[in-house]
Amino acid sequence: EAGVVQSPRYKIIEKKQPVAFWCNPISGHNTLYWYLQNLGQGPELLIRYENEEAVDDSQLPKDRFSAERLKGVDSTLKIQPAELGDSAVYLCASSPSGDLNTGELFFGEGSRLTVL
Amino acid sequence: AQRVTQPEKLLSVFKGAPVELKCNYSYSGSPELFWYVQYSRQRLQLLLRHISRESIKGFTADLNKGETSFHLKKPFAQEEDSAMYYCALSENSNYQLIWGAGTKLIIKP
Numbered sequence: 001e002a003g004v005v006q007s008p009r010y011k012i013i014e015k016k017q018p019v020a021f022w023c024n025p026i027s028g029h030n031t032l033y034w035y036l037q038n039l040g041q042g043p044e045l046l047i048r049y050e051n052e053e054a055v056d057d058s059q060l061p062k063d064r065f066s067a068e069r070l071k072g073v074d075s076t077l078k079i080q081p082a083e084l085g086d087s088a089v090y091l092c093a094s095s096p097s098g099d100l101n102t103g104e105l106f107f108g109e110g111s112r113l114t115v116l
Numbered sequence: 117a118q119r120v121t122q123p124e125k126l127l128s129v130f131k132g133a134p135v136e137l138k139c140n141y142s143y144s145g146s147p148e149l150f151w152y153v154q155y156s157r158q159r160l161q162l163l164l165r166h167i168s169r170e171s172i173k174g175f176t177a178d179l180n181k182g183e184t185s186f187h188l189k190k191p192f193a194q195e196e197d198s199a200m201y202y203c204a205l206s207e208n209s210n211y212q213l214i215w216g217a218g219t220k221l222i223i224k225p
Contacts, residue, residue, distance in 0.1 A: 003159070040125070042202050042215025043160075056212065091160070104150075104162040105213070 006108035018080035021111045025094030035091040087115045118143045122216035130224050137188040139203030148206035149186040155199045198223045
């Protein structure tokens with residue numbers, strides 16, 4: 001099994017440019033998460049999907065960030081325009097369901113963004 | 117507010133020595149706690165969860181509600197244990213994980 005697949009692994013852009021990250025979760029996993037991880041910190045949730053529905057996007061900075069999960073499988077996270085402070089690793093994770101007490105999160109390798 | 121604190125950013129011990137990675141939490145409800153690990157050049161993965169009361173790779177963690185702690189322990193460290201370790205707390209009502217900042221564990225030969 002391939003696990004959670006993310007692309008690109010690395011992205012360097014200039015500020016004010018747009019950027020998009022793609023995530024393919026493990027087959028059959030209904031719940032998908034996007035996390036932001038700054039250097040020296042733990043992951044911070046940006047958005048959680050149950051199938052195609054965004055059930056928790058309270059932490060997503062909606063002025064510049066957007067996400068979608070069409071058909072409840074793959075997901076994209078977009079930043080437009082990017083700012084210097086957006087430099088971080090963007091992690092995608094999936095789980096069979098949203099019940100974290102019985103399931104676990106399966107993470108992708110992350111997309112490292114550098115904004116110059 | 118719910119919070120997970122890992123007081124040590126870096127912990128370095130010799131191979132064969134005991135290891136204890138500290139995790140303290142603040143949560144008003146009944147917590148579910150986890151340890152995740154990230155080995156070099158690998159993805160973040162679940163190590164163990166308190167609800168399972170299991171030992172994985174020789175690691176154990178006991179939930180101490182009185183001290184609000186969930187320290188990760190291993191009696192004899194091995195070089196392959198070198199990694200980043202994250203403690204996380206599940207907010208049952210939000211299906212959300214609250215993460216600590218992580219501890220980098222280095223096992224010296």
